[in-house]
Amino acid sequence: MKVYISATLRGFFGRNSFVEVSGDDIKSILNFLTDEYPDSKKVIFNADGGLNSFIRLYVGDEDRSEPDQWYRKLKPDDEVLLLPSIAGGAPSDNLIPDERRKEVGLDDQEVERFGKHLLLREIGVKGQKRIKASRVVVMGAGALGSPVIQYLAAAGVGTIKVVDDNDVSLEDLQSQVIHSARDVKRPRVASARDTVRNTNRNINFESENERINADNIVSMIDGYDLVIDCTGDHRSRYLINDACALLGIPLVFGAIYQYEGRVGIFNLNGGPCLRCLFPEPPEPGLVPTCAEGGTISPLPGIIGSIAANEALKLIIGIGEHLDGRLLTIDSLYLGSRIVKVKKDRKCPICGADPSIFRVEDFDYEEFCHLKTAEDEIPVEGFTPEELARRIEDKDPMTIIDVREPHERSIMRFPDAIVIPIGQLARRKDELDPDKDTVFVCREGKRSILAINTLREAGYNGPMYNLKGGIEAMKDIMFSHEGAWL
Ligand SMILES: [Zn+2]
Incomplete structure (x- = not known):
């Protein structure tokens, strides 16, 4: 039998997209997987032996994550899918009530501009007026936000609000097609506004060049018809989800991640x-993010276009949509599937007995493991300058690079021993507890997780992380090239 492994988890399963397993129920398959791939135990199971809450397990399109489902007999042709958080379908009522549709009209130019919509029986003049009357918030003007914003503008959405606090960087141009080379170092929202204006000056474009938080999210989306989440971190995703749920939007x-995308x-x-789908986000560093894992250039175009299409429907x-379902697309092997998402009656935000009533009262930093717990010993670190000095002084120390192989091929760290984070606990005997050990990763977050993992595994030697990771040390590494690279 085959178990399909979602892209973000493949590092724990020898980079395979599926694993051939033997077993006739979920329990025996999970045992097989964790015996064959011991590193995957930590990511699959929680302390009570259940499934980690940021992982879902599907047989076909059915969610079988709960342990009481684990002993149901499987058929040999059943497809089993392990799906981690990265983050219906009946024709619906439209989001724009008739009163609002009747308030807008289409002038001659708009009839010409949107002629191809008017030709479609399901859209027509009424549908186009609904699009014009609609007010949509797009969270994020990056890779996914680019096609979403551009298609909403091209389709004639009356009010588009874009929320993003980043400036355009050169590396953004690989996938963020709403920005161009002359926009580098400009705010993304300013560049997005220019592109939207070039498409259609009549669109009411609003923007917030601000990082979302529990205090500002409600005022940013209150009164809008629909929100599209194009962000890329768990804190933003749960914050947006909760605010939308509480406001009824x-x-x-x-x-997106590497070659895989999802829409729901x-x-x-x-x-x-x-939260019904993934009650909790993974620990930072356990599952790589899009920024660390990379993504193929057209993938956000594919996924963002589907998201914009769902928004318009x-x-x-009109049509069937992904309510209560999640579409996953693997662009490398051209596979796609739709899984059902069940409403969780115990969901703290939308369940029968909710416990979250205001986003301001919930600690998203702590929920997403972005805070150091009080009883946790803080991790000591070196700044890039300090580490460079120690390397030049030939201080005795071991440097461990915990990045994934594909990341290292972009920039190698000199004289580092390579141990991917998933193998650290098992290979701790390769470290010398009498010497300082410095851990490096891309941004300095996974190296902290690496140190905590080793502490948990009983390693007692002195450990330090590189603050800000290799990203922060890049310039020094380039300037020292002759000396010690
Ligand atoms: Zn829920």
């Missing part, structure tokens, strides 16, 4: 939310 969700719709007419009220 439907949420279209898009996510949450919180539509009392349907499930992100919801606004007009």
